[in-house]
Amino acid sequence: MSESSSRASAVPPAVAVTGVWKSFDRGRVPVLADANFTVTRGEMVALWGPSGSGKSTLLHLAGGLDLPDRGEIRVLGEPIDSEAARVQLRRAAVGFVFQLHHLIPDLTIDENCAVPALAAGQPVAATRDRIAELVAAVGLTHRRTHRVQDLSGGERQRVAICRALMNRPAVILADEPTGSLDEETADKVFALFRDLVHRSGTTLLLATHERRFAEACDRVLRVSHGRVQPI
């Protein structure tokens, strides 16, 4: 083993899911059964599978939004088994993009983007600069002061992408980010999203049921019957 590959292996993976089980309704609805996978840093990995297969649940668990019944999840090598660790994870290490953008409708584009910075207590000037950079990257500079309720679906999703990238997270967890858009807009938004993630060197874990988006990633993991298998 060369020195460089030895150093690389010493770096913990971005996401490591080990023997994770998860069910709902007091065990009556099993979702994940011994799920195992890792995502290395900078990698773009798609979780591909039909609706209800457990993709979203995996993202929620990886982002510390939910707890597994069994098994362990580590993000950037750190366990996320305490509330404090999960809050810190969401503030600094991961960003979420959802199928429905989940923006705050009465806030402007700038203000929606600023929410993660506010949670993390980022300095105002740095926040302002970062928002300008991100909003320019998604082509919405001319609408920065518009409330998001006045934007189109594609524009809203672009704002959601900006918000996810706001605190420069190491990992982006995207749950069907183009699922609510028409095909043409979805292609455009996904291309933009992929480009932004790629350029920033961020790790992407994408849940999708659309093959074409899954195949645009570095690696595809199939989620089926609660298990995760490489394709």
Added chain:
Amino acid sequence: MSFLRLVRVNLRRHWVRTLIGVAGIAFGCAAMLTILSIVLGAIGMFERILDTDSQVLVFERNVSDLFFSSVPEAAAGEIRNLPGVAAAHPVLFGIVSAPDHPIVTCFGVERDNPRLAQATWLAGARDRFGTAGEVVVGERAAAFLNVGAGDHLPLGHGGFTVGGVIRTANGFEDGGVFLPLAAAQEFFHREKIASVVAVKLADGARAAAFKAAVARRFPSLIALENREFARGYSQFRILKLTGWAVGVCAFLLGGLGVANTMLMSVFNRIRELAILRVCGFSRAQVARLVVAEALAMAAAGLATGLALGFALLALIEAVPQLNGYVQATVRPTVLAGIAGTALCTALAGALYPAWFATRIEPAEALRYE
């Protein structure tokens, strides 16, 4: 974007609901300010009446109201001769009706009572006080009874001639009628009786010795320094207690309004609060947001309520029928008490909604998108 901006957006989004919450607090503040100011103003007026050139008040022990107190005039004479007494002035209180005015307060006083000496005589002459069949009226009483010097003043089943009009230091006396003590005793059928004896001591520091002397010599009477009287007089205590109780009840209603508003606000944006958690808000930050919204409502309600309360007080003081009986006193302690109660009420109202908001599980809230 600041934390306050989030608070403002949330409150503005459902502005009608927010206004209802603010109105609840505002009415509580206004009620408390108005009631307490009137009560404390009335008490203050009475205290100033007592303070007119005297330090100690002698009256009947265990009496519930000074209007029912009976101090024998002979006792007043003896008190005058007790060691350390510079002056002792018996005063008889009485209430009588006049045409269109069911309540007219009367003060039976001697010619040398300092009230008359210290008053500004707007009409008539002080040395005429005591002339048979004549009374002196306060400036406000003259206005609402519509009488002047030389006019006939019907009181109860009889009447007097107005011998003079005076302006005194406080509205309560200004709204009253001054009778010579003997005439008042006859008019109210309380011959040889006074309600109180206001005592001026040669040395105010010797009040304790004077009080002990009164207790020994007149077991049925009690002597209290003015500040003791104001603190311990049961009518004042009841008035103050009632004022605070009514105010607090008004606030409880306001607090329920805030709790309802905040609860609705939290229930209506469960997903939004979940998103804040997704974006890195801790449970404490979410609770702070809800509490800050309640406090912002309380602050708006407090400002509105105080403005409303001051307007109400001005209105009440301007009502001619209440001239002389209502002199609102807005004390800093009352304002601080109202502000404190408003903020505590809002905090209490926000507790459950804040707790509920912190229990929102992001994954659970987002699962059903």
